[in-house]
């Protein structure tokens with residue numbers, strides 16, 4: 001009988017253990033993607049992720065078709081959808097990769113009851129949950145986690161895509177991507193994303209090729225938003241269009257000191273380990289003391305932040321890059337997140353949700369981990385009282401060219417003036433709050449929180 005490959009965010013053929021195991025069985029293979037918004041705890045993908053998903057599924061289907069196979073699309077609860085395919089085709093065995101978001105763990109349990117589910121590793125450098133302290137406990141802090149991970153790395157070399165995927169005698173029915181309406185209707189806000197990205201394995205391969213030559217300079221350039229110093233692989237890694245082992249070996253083989261880059265891949269693994277320990281990490285403070293922080297309810301200021309109208313050029317540039325391309329440079333993510341949390345004193349969860357909706361790399365674990373890190377509320381976190389000064393960060397990391405690109409109102413200002421325009425040009429807002437006042441207010445709020453503890 002045929003074998004099902006159940007796909008989620010592992011949309012690739014190369015170094016994909018579920019495809020490899022299904023191909024090795026010698027049985028016909030039915031690749032299935034289920035759009036599941038019904039499994040309990042499910043967090044529906046944001047708009048930018050749905051845009052990416054549409055294109056990624058389209059590209060994977062084209063790759064499968066070139067091998068005489070195809071992708072079957074179903075909608076509904078994963079266990080019900082896969083059980084229906086079992087009834088229609090006689091397929092009993094399902095191969096899939098492990099996922100760690102709370103809803104995927106519930107879905108895996110449900111599918112395992114209905115069919116013979118065989119789970120494989122491969123979306124992370126090391127299987128989350130397996131890197132533990134001497135006492136067998138999971139790590140809460142990144143640095144010892146990564147030190148212990150390095151003992152077990154590098155990952156095994158990536159496996160090639162299967163040469164063939166035998167087709168079943170007949171294909172079960174499939175939805176079409178058009179049925180799912182994942183793309184924006186009107187207005188079409190995806191133009192900037194189309195110009196920036198090529199979702200799918202080929203796009204990921206292009207990013208790797210472009211980055212490998214620059215990887216030696218990563219440590220020097222990764223904090224400079226005006227340079228293309230980072231890999232821009234995050235959405236490809238998030239959707240599993242390329243495995244982290246493939247990225248690791250491509251970059252490590254390029255030579256030079258790439259440890260810093262590889263340790264960033266380590267943050268990706270670390271975030272999965274955190275959501276295994278705290279499944280509701282996107283909703284709940286890692287440190288309970290933060291439940292008492294007196295956040296402000298300020299919807300107009302939240303909207304100004306979302307739309308890049310705070311009067312702080314580096315923050316506005318980042319928020320506009322995010323809206324236009326679905327991605328933001330990491331240094332600017334930290335500055336923009338810190339600004340929301342500390343300058344505006346708005347709950348980090350409002351920012352987490354905005355990023356969830358607008359990032360093409362929106363990732364349950366990585367997003368929550370980084371927001372909680374910036375807020376100071378996480379298990380491993382920056383101190384709340386260390387308040388980033390956005391204007392001096394902008395100058396320190398030489399963001400002038402970046403600001404000119406994303407905030408055209410400021411394009412004519414010279415490097416000395418652009419980080420903190422003394423007389424903002426017409427059309428560009430005055431600062432939403434003075435830095436000194438914001439700092440004092442944030443420290444007072446933190447003091448009030450401590451007093452409650």
Ligand code: FAD
Pocket residue numbers: 222230231232233234235237238264265266267268271328329330331333334337355359361362363364366367368370371374
């Ligand atoms: P590179 O610098 O080239 O790094 C290589 C890869 O390592 C990335 O593609 C990513 O998979 C991983 N990585 C790097 N830094 C981190 C990190 N701090 N945490 C986890 N993984 C990391 N990253 C996401 O993938 N999804 C998110 O939803 C997300 N939300 C964030 C929210 C905030 C507030 C902040 C400060 C950071 C967030 N990040 C998130 C982490 C980081 O900003 C992005 O991974 C990075 O900017 C992606 O660009 P890149 O591929 O060029 O990264």
